Amino acid sequence: MASKPAPPLTRTQELWLLACAVLTLVPAIQPAPPWLAAALILALAWRAWLWWRRATLPPRWLLNLLVVAGSVGVFLTYRHLFGKDPGIALLILFLALKLLEMRRPRDGLAVIFLCYFLLLTHFLNAQGMEVAGLALAALVVITSALASLAHAGSGVLAQLRLAVLMLAQALPFMLVLFLLFPRVQGPLWGMPVDAYSGMTGLSESMSPGDISRLIQSGEIAFRVRFEGQIPPQPSLYWRGPVLGNFDGRSWRASLAREKVGLPDTATSQPVGYEITLEPHNKTWLFALEIPASLPAGASLSREYLIQARAPVRSRLRYAMQSSPGAGHDPGESAVSLRRYLSLPPNNPRTQALAQQWRREATDPEAVIRRMLEHFRQESFFYTLTPPLLGENSIDEFLFGTRRGFCEHYASAFTFTLRAAGIPARVVTGYQGGQRNPVDGYLIVRQSDAHAWAEAWLEGRGWVRVDPTAAIAPSRIEAGLASAMPASEALPFMVRADFSWLRQLRFRWEAVGNAWNQWVLGYDPQRQREVLSRLGMREPDWQAMAAAMATLCGLLLLALTAWALRKRIRLDPTQRAWNRLSRKLGRIGLARRPWEGPADYARRVAQARPELAQSIQAIAGLYVDLRYGKLNGDAPSQRLRGLVSGLDIAVSK
Amino acid sequence: MQAVASFKRWLFRLYGPEAAPIRLSQRRVYVLPTRAGLAFAASLVLMLTGAINYNLSLGYALIFLLAGLGLVTLLHTFRNLVHLEISPGRVEPVFAGDNAGFGLQLHNRRGQSRFALELKLDGGETQACDLAAEATTLVSLPLLARRRGWLRPGRVTLETRYPLCLVRAWSYVEPDMRCLVYPKPEASAPPLPLAANGENGGPRGGRGSEDFSGLRSHQPADSPRHVAWKAVAREQILLTKQFAGASAAQVWLDWNALPQGLDVEARLSRLTRWLIDAHSRGLAYGLRLPGRQLALGQGAQHFQECLEALALHGL
Numbered sequence: 015m016a017s018k019p020a021p022p023l024t025r026t027q028e029l030w031l032l033a034c035a036v037l038t039l040v041p042a043i044q045p046a047p048p049w050l051a052a053a054l055i056l057a058l059a060w061r062a063w064l065w066w067r068r069a070t071l072p073p074r075w076l077l078n079l080l081v082v083a084g085s086v087g088v089f090l091t092y093r094h095l096f097g098k099d100p101g102i103a104l105l106i107l108f109l110a111l112k113l114l115e116m117r118r119p120r121d122g123l124a125v126i127f128l129c130y131f132l133l134l135t136h137f138l139n140a141q142g143m144e145v146a147g148l149a150l151a152a153l154v155v156i157t158s159a160l161a162s163l164a165h166a167g168s169g170v171l172a173q174l175r176l177a178v179l180m181l182a183q184a185l186p187f188m189l190v191l192f193l194l195f196p197r198v199q200g201p202l203w204g205m206p207v208d209a210y211s212g213m214t215g216l217s218e219s220m221s222p223g224d225i226s227r228l229i230q231s232g233e234i235a236f237r238v239r240f241e242g243q244i245p246p247q248p249s250l251y252w253r254g255p256v257l258g259n260f261d262g263r264s265w266r267a268s269l270a271r272e273k274v275g276l277p278d279t280a281t282s283q284p285v286g287y288e289i290t291l292e293p294h295n296k297t298w299l300f301a302l303e304i305p306a307s308l309p310a311g312a313s314l315s316r317e318y319l320i321q322a323r324a325p326v327r328s329r330l331r332y333a334m335q336s337s338p339g340a341g342h343d344p345g346e347s348a349v350s351l352r353r354y355l356s357l358p359p360n361n362p363r364t365q366a367l368a369q370q371w372r373r374e375a376t377d378p379e380a381v382i383r384r385m386l387e388h389f390r391q392e393s394f395f396y397t398l399t400p401p402l403l404g405e406n407s408i409d410e411f412l413f414g415t416r417r418g419f420c421e422h423y424a425s426a427f428t429f430t431l432r433a434a435g436i437p438a439r440v441v442t443g444y445q446g447g448q449r450n451p452v453d454g455y456l457i458v459r460q461s462d463a464h465a466w467a468e469a470w471l472e473g474r475g476w477v478r479v480d481p482t483a484a485i486a487p488s489r490i491e492a493g494l495a496s497a498m499p500a501s502e503a504l505p506f507m508v509r510a511d512f513s514w515l516r517q518l519r520f521r522w523e524a525v526g527n528a529w530n531q532w533v534l535g536y537d538p539q540r541q542r543e544v545l546s547r548l549g550m551r552e553p554d555w556q557a558m559a560a561a562m563a564t565l566c567g568l569l570l571l572a573l574t575a576w577a578l579r580k581r582i583r584l585d586p587t588q589r590a591w592n593r594l595s596r597k598l599g600r601i602g603l604a605r606r607p608w609e610g611p612a613d614y615a616r617r618v619a620q621a622r623p624e625l626a627q628s629i630q631a632i633a634g635l636y637v638d639l640r641y642g643k644l645n646g647d648a649p650s651q652r653l654r655g656l657v658s659g660l661d662i663a664v665s666k
Numbered sequence: 667m668q669a670v671a672s673f674k675r676w677l678f679r680l681y682g683p684e685a686a687p688i689r690l691s692q693r694r695v696y697v698l699p700t701r702a703g704l705a706f707a708a709s710l711v712l713m714l715t716g717a718i719n720y721n722l723s724l725g726y727a728l729i730f731l732l733a734g735l736g737l738v739t740l741l742h743t744f745r746n747l748v749h750l751e752i753s754p755g756r757v758e759p760v761f762a763g764d765n766a767g768f769g770l771q772l773h774n775r776r777g778q779s780r781f782a783l784e785l786k787l788d789g790g791e792t793q794a795c796d797l798a799a800e801a802t803t804l805v806s807l808p809l810l811a812r813r814r815g816w817l818r819p820g821r822v823t824l825e826t827r828y829p830l831c832l833v834r835a836w837s838y839v840e841p842d843m844r845c846l847v848y849p850k851p852e853a854s855a856p857p858l859p860l861a862a863n864g865e866n867g868g869p870r871g872g873r874g875s876e877d878f879s880g881l882r883s884h885q886p887a888d889s890p891r892h893v894a895w896k897a898v899a900r901e902q903i904l905l906t907k908q909f910a911g912a913s914a915a916q917v918w919l920d921w922n923a924l925p926q927g928l929d930v931e932a933r934l935s936r937l938t939r940w941l942i943d944a945h946s947r948g949l950a951y952g953l954r955l956p957g958r959q960l961a962l963g964q965g966a967q968h969f970q971e972c973l974e975a976l977a978l979h980g981l
Contacts (some may be wrong), residue, residue, distance in 0.1 A: 098720075103699075119831075123702050123705070123831070127705060127706070127709050130709060130713065130732065131676045131709065131713065132714075133728060134713050134716060134717065134722070134725050134728060134729075137720075137722045137724040137725050138720055138722065141723060141724045145724065146724055146831055149724070149728060153728070153731065153732075157735065157830070160831065160832075161829050161830060163831055164782065164828050164829055164830050165781045165782045165828050165829065167781070167782075167796060168781065176829055178781060180735060180739065180742065180829070181737050182829075183732065183734075183738045184731055184732075184734030184735040184737070184738045185731070185734065187730065187731075187733065187734025187737055187738070188727060188730040188733075188734045191726075191730035191733060191734070192726060192727055192730050195726065195730065198718050207954070236975045285931040328721065416767055439775065461950070485916075501875070508958040521711070533723055533724070533727070534723045534724070535723070537721075569737075570737060570741070573737075573738065574741060574744075576741075576749065577741045577742070577744055577745035577748065578692055578749070616705075
């Protein structure tokens with residue numbers, strides 16, 4: 015079979031393919047290494063210019079040279095050619111250069127397949143709704159380009175319409191497959207180590223000003239869905255890193271990775287909830303104090319911090335139970351408590367004051383009460399913009415500035431307790447949260463970041479003491495906005511005014527949450543949940559595959575019915591002529607398929623001479639209507655009248 | 667090979683020429699992915715492993731949407747071909763060695779257009795056409811006529827890759843049609859045997875006094891005296907007046923008068939050449955074949971009858 019060489023691409027086809035490439039390459043520019051991004055922009059601009067000027071494409075040797083140069087560049091950038099990032103870089107390179115040697119439909123197909131791959135790689139960076147929307151738009155364009163490759167003759171709008179129609183018809187298949195395709199808990203092989211940076215959140219250390227900086231961010235830290243009522247605001251302490259080491263200025267987490275069992279919380283009723291944690295690139299998981307259960311694969315540190323096996327680098331959902339308000343004792347001994355008493359040899363005034371209080375007090379609890387009383391009665395202020403502090407930060411704060419945010423109070427409080435001989439530590443985490451009235455989730459943002467203290471009391475174990483509650487009780491009871499004077503510049507989402515804007519944002523975040531929960535978070539577990547709610551008794555993979563095949567088969571059947579749907583519209587003349595045949599069929603004189611009007615009329619006339627005249631008239635009129643002598647409604651109507659009026663004596 | 671061929675005939679339900687009109691029912695339209703379609707499927711599998719590996723929920727969605735698109739394409743391509751009606755159209759006789767053109771009428775009885783239909787005869791070239799809604803179009807499928815006689819087009823392959831090139835739908839039909847192939851005129855034949863036909867050949871008597879019988883197109887060899895100048899003024903082309911009777915030469919094209927050494931095809935080939943020459947020179951000619959004789963005559967009808975006799979001689 016000698017096949018003709020395929021025709022070169024038309025300008026419309028080239029334009030479609032260019033549009034595909036632009037739509038899929040532009041989102042790839044930003045994550046790409048700078049030299050590749052620059053080369054990519056240059057290549058796109060060059061190709062567009064060539065298209066515009068109808069110029070010839072660059073020679074093949076030049077392109078080969080560019081491929082080699084680019085591959086070497088990728089190798090030098092990443093030091094290898096396999097893996098996620100070099101793979102994407104090579105994909106970008108090949109697509110950009112394929113555009114420059116796009117001559118025939120074959121090249122067009124290659125461009126389209128590369129675009130599909132590149133589209134997938136965008137999701138490695140982000141999977142938000144806007145990314146999905148952009149990908150869908152790109153998909154429409156790519157499909158249109160494919161349609162233009164298959165049939166260059168139709169117009170741009172027709173190609174676009176076809177692409178939209180076909181994608182719309184493909185949508186039900188997508189839904190069925192998405193719901194029922196048996197999900198595997200990835201990864202199949204080791205995930206490459208990639209840089210995860212730029213994530214906000216709490217860290218292993220705390221210096222004055224850290225938390226007040228963090229709360230400027232309205233970003234969501236995690237979302238919580240409670241099984242029952244949301245517990246009262248003042249009990250919502252979300253425990254995070256516990257900081258036990260102080261150097262005079264910064265608090266740091268101890269590096270102890272000792273694991274303990276769950277505390278005995280039989281005394282209080284546990285609260286059940288599910289947390290969807292945004293990635294923060296740290297190993298700890300947040301939970302209400304004090305955890306009564308652990309997510310699968312996680313462990314509990316001696317400080318009652320839940321530790322995951324690996325840093326949380328993608329959104330993570332886990333179910334939890336907690337017993338708010340329980341004291342806890344992991345079995346500390348005098349030796350283990352010594353760490354929580356150590357102090358750097360600075361801040362002398364505070365140390366002296368603490369020792370004086372300890373001497374005057376009867377028990378450690380009296381010292382705590384006295385300290386809180388001190389905060390309440392002296393002129394301490396709760397502010398987001400405290401003055402900067404120097405070397406002896408605690409002294410300066412307690413005796414000088416007296417203006418601080420929660421980390422200042424927690425730090426000063428813990429320091430004082432230690433100086434008074436009471437084991438104490440700083441706990442960071444989040445306090446409170448905001449209920450989204452749209453979907454009922456509790457949203458905990460970075461602006462809810464908080465720091466409080468824990469003191470060791472003989473017989474009671476570790477007890478939470480929140481000095482912020484003494485200075486600004488409304489911070490704990492009603493959130494940050496009510497605790498701050500109106501003059502403070504609060505982060506937007508925390509402010510009480512602009513309620514309509516907040517409503518809007520609540521709605522938007524509820525949609526975003528639904529997206530995260532149902533689209534992005536559709537993992538094996540959620541799949542089982544959904545399927546059993548849909549009535550599938552045992553959603554194992556066989557049942558899922560069977561259901562998937564059945565549903566896809568039904569959809570295909572429906573589409574086949576659509577494809578085979580006939581809409582043969584006969585004109586009135588033809589209908590009347592067919593009716594005549596049916597009418598005469600009752601006396602055995604139906605028209606034979608191959609019989610022309612004249613032959614048919616002759617045959618009928620011979621068989622039934624009494625009909626001869628009318629049948630000749632009808633056939634004559636039909637011939638005139640059909641073959642051009644007559645047209646219009648009036649003769650057609652006459653024909654219908656004649657056929658209707660034909661009186662056939664059936665009994666003969 | 668024989669077994670494969672008969673299996674194919676069974677599989678594709680080819681049982682010889684079919685009565686018109688041939689309607690492509692859904693049972694005789696076949697669909698399979700093209701090479702591009704297979705590449706598409708392979709890409710999807712590759713992308714799926716990536717999506718699983720990196721836990722990309724949107725990646726799953728994209729791949730499933732594309733998989734759905736593949737299935738939808740299957741149906742669209744099928745739909746583009748199914749229920750098409752084909753009926754045989756005109757077939758003009760040709761000389762052996764030329765391309766026969768088998769006219770096929772395609773009827774689209776549906777309210778939607780059909781695009782990028784490709785038709786091909788086995789061994790012929792592909793013809794593409796679009797078909798508007800409720801329209802009829804005529805496609806002429808070329809096929810090289812190698813031998814004289816009746817040429818059957820055999821199997822017509824109708825196929826389409828519309829709309830996305832990923833799937834090919836095709837169907838085979840065998841329309842009941844045939845093309846008459848005249849023998850190939852001999853390239854360097856001896857001149858017309860005017861003198862050789864002693865008894866009736868050669869120009870005879872009279873000088874254009876006979877009855878005017880009609881006009882025919884002018885040949886370079888025609889006498890200027892016979893040019894119909896009045897007709898030239900009217901028709902703008904040179905026409906030659908023809909006269910019945912003695913002024914028109916007569917020639918008998920006789921099979922038996924040909925040299926003994928020539929085989930059947932060579933004889934037919936030479937006779938065809940002479941026939942064309944005689945016709946174009948406006949002679950009256952008759953044809954003598956073994957077992958058949960066509961009387962002296964003139965005109966297109968007579969020409970075609972003679973050619974047909976030559977084409978079908980001995981078949």
